[in-house]
Amino acid sequence: MNAASAIGIGLVGYGHWGPNHARIFNGHPDSRVVAVADRDEGRLRAAENVIPFVSTMQDHRALLDHPEVDAVVIATPLTTHYGLVKEALQAGKDVLVEKPICYTAREAQDLCDLADQHDRILMCGHIFLFNAGINRLRQYIQDGTLGRVYYMAATRTNLGPLRTDANALYDLASHDISIFHYLLDSRPIEGSAWGETFLQHEVEDVVFACLEYPGQLLCHVQASWLNPRKERTLVVVGDKKMAVWDDMQPLESIRLYDKGLMRQPHYDSFGQFQLVLRDADVLIPKLPAVEPLKAQDLHFLECVRERKQPISDGAFSCDVVKALEALQRSLHRGGSRQRVDDGTRRHSVRTEPVAAAETR
Numbered sequence: 338m339n340a341a342s343a344i345g346i347g348l349v350g351y352g353h354w355g356p357n358h359a360r361i362f363n364g365h366p367d368s369r370v371v372a373v374a375d376r377d378e379g380r381l382r383a384a385e386n387v388i389p390f391v392s393t394m395q396d397h398r399a400l401l402d403h404p405e406v407d408a409v410v411i412a413t414p415l416t417t418h419y420g421l422v423k424e425a426l427q428a429g430k431d432v433l434v435e436k437p438i439c440y441t442a443r444e445a446q447d448l449c450d451l452a453d454q455h456d457r458i459l460m461c462g463h464i465f466l467f468n469a470g471i472n473r474l475r476q477y478i479q480d481g482t483l484g485r486v487y488y489m490a491a492t493r494t495n496l497g498p499l500r501t502d503a504n505a506l507y508d509l510a511s512h513d514i515s516i517f518h519y520l521l522d523s524r525p526i527e528g529s530a531w532g533e534t535f536l537q538h539e540v541e542d543v544v545f546a547c548l549e550y551p552g553q554l555l556c557h558v559q560a561s562w563l564n565p566r567k568e569r570t571l572v573v574v575g576d577k578k579m580a581v582w583d584d585m586q587p588l589e590s591i592r593l594y595d596k597g598l599m600r601q602p603h604y605d606s607f608g609q610f611q612l613v614l615r616d617a618d619v620l621i622p623k624l625p626a627v628e629p630l631k632a633q634d635l636h637f638l639e640c641v642r643e644r645k646q647p648i649s650d651g652a653f654s655c656d657v658v659k660a661l662e663a664l665q666r667s668l669h670r671g672g673s674r675q676r677v678d679d680g681t682r683r684h685s686v687r688t689e690p691v692a693a694a695e696t697r
């Protein structure tokens with residue numbers, strides 16, 4: 338750690354998202370952004386204007402050599418993630434990298450192994466694991482409020498921003514896949530996806546993907562940057578209750594519906610049942626006002642300080658990439674069902690993030 342015992346952060350990538358990390362790490366007494374690397378000179382000038390005493394450089398290797406950099410935050414395009422994370426781990430730095438961690442599970446596993454070899458913290462910015470609404474949903478699933486979950490359906494649409502290095506599956510649906518994994522503490526068996534490349538060659542702008550989890554549980558996501566409406570919603574249908582999360586309403590993002598179809602004995606014939614509609618109250622729980630990115634970045638600091646395994650560690654991120662790879666194969670094979678590689682490493686199931694994320 339550097340002289341003032343604050344964790345020295347080196348930020349690689351100061352484009353659209355990087356400045357948000359800089360604001361959080363520089364605004365917290367336990368950390369200080371000491372260096373920013375970006376290939377674009379203009380972005381370095383922008384960083385110098387808002388971050389006091391920061392060193393700036395175009396080459397990330399100069400940042401890795403900076404004596405005050407303890408941990409590295411990578412907010413560059415997906416194409417660069419694997420190489421930058423690898424070099425940062427080899428340089429002995431703890432790493433927080435933006436989502437998704439990389440393109441392939443093989444690369445992700447490689448990064449997990451490197452982090453283990455060098456005894457470094459490796460975390461991926463799966464920001465929705467730190468969202469108060471998502472954590473409330475997780476609580477409803479874990480404490481049985483929803484009963485058996487039949488299916489979940491997510492929508493993540495907007496008009497732009499377009500990416501050239503990642504399609505709507507890797508850029509947008511990766512968020513929803515991380516949410517499915519986190520909510521269910523489970524990993525999918527198979528998946529299929531349809532999509533189209535309307536605007537760019539070989540980059541799907543629109544994707545409809547479905548994953549099957551153990552217990553006949555279906556999770557669907559519609560992801561697109563070619564849509565007039567900005568939507569970030571998730572519907573969870575259980576046999577006891579149903580819930581809807583709408584991230585466009587951050588303080589009232591959850592609605593818990595006491596609705597469903599119940600089996601009741603049929604009066605005409607013994608042993609027969611009929612389905613009866615239950616349509617009762619809707620609850621809007623009060624949620625803590627937590628900025629998810631802040632909760633995520635503070636979790637990283639806590640893991641660095643206390644040498645704890647992050648909830649979105651390399652193994653968790655690798656499992657997200659396994660699902661993405663299966664869905665990408667399906668996209669290339671006309672939507673056919675593809676097995677999700679179940680590999681050998683598993684994310685350990687943890688429960689404390691629910692409380693942790695809500696109390697920050």
Ligand SMILES: NC(=O)c1ccc[n+]([C@@H]2O[C@H](COP(=O)([O-])OP(=O)(O)OC[C@H]3O[C@@H](n4cnc5c(N)ncnc54)[C@H](O)[C@@H]3O)[C@@H](O)[C@H]2O)c1
Binds near residue numbers: 354374375
């Ligand atoms: N968690 C979220 O909600 C969220 C939101 C937006 C973006 N992101 C993620 O953040 C990452 C960056 O996205 P963005 O929108 O800021 O992209 P961007 O293109 O706006 O910015 C990327 C920056 O990285 C710089 N860069 C590229 N390669 C570099 C290299 N090798 N060394 C140093 N600098 C380099 C570019 O010059 C640019 O300034 C992506 O992985 C994206 O998925 C996450």
